[in-house]
Amino acid sequence: MADVSALKSIYQLDGPPGYLYEVMAQHLAARIEAGELSPNTLLPSERRLAAEYGVALGTARHATRLLRVRGLVVTIPSKGTYVAQRQGRLDGD
Numbered sequence: 001m002a003d004v005s006a007l008k009s010i011y012q013l014d015g016p017p018g019y020l021y022e023v024m025a026q027h028l029a030a031r032i033e034a035g036e037l038s039p040n041t042l043l044p045s046e047r048r049l050a051a052e053y054g055v056a057l058g059t060a061r062h063a064t065r066l067l068r069v070r071g072l073v074v075t076i077p078s079k080g081t082y083v084a085q086r087q088g089r090l091d092g093d
Helices: 004-011 020-033 046-053 057-069
Strands: 073-076 080-083
Touching: 020 046, 020 057, 046 057, 057 073, 057 080
Parallel strands: none
Antiparallel strands: 073 080
16 A cells, blocks of 8 residues: 555645546556556556555546546456557657
8 A cells, every 4th residue: 555645745635626536547647658557557456546545446446437538548347457558649759
């Protein structure tokens, strides 16, 4: 489980108010973009993510749903959620 100081920096408790699932999704997206979670890698289960981030299961589910909508992960029923293959950026990078 993440320590309290790490959670405070992840959740930006000093910053503007917002939903934890959005902050969690942004943090996971940053981990994907940084290559910490590489394409085709199995994401931890939503239950494990909830424990790791110290949030409710529903919050973790909402965060992974946002990642699916953004095309960053793909969920295969009875298999799990995987980091999606990176698509070429629209700006040509």
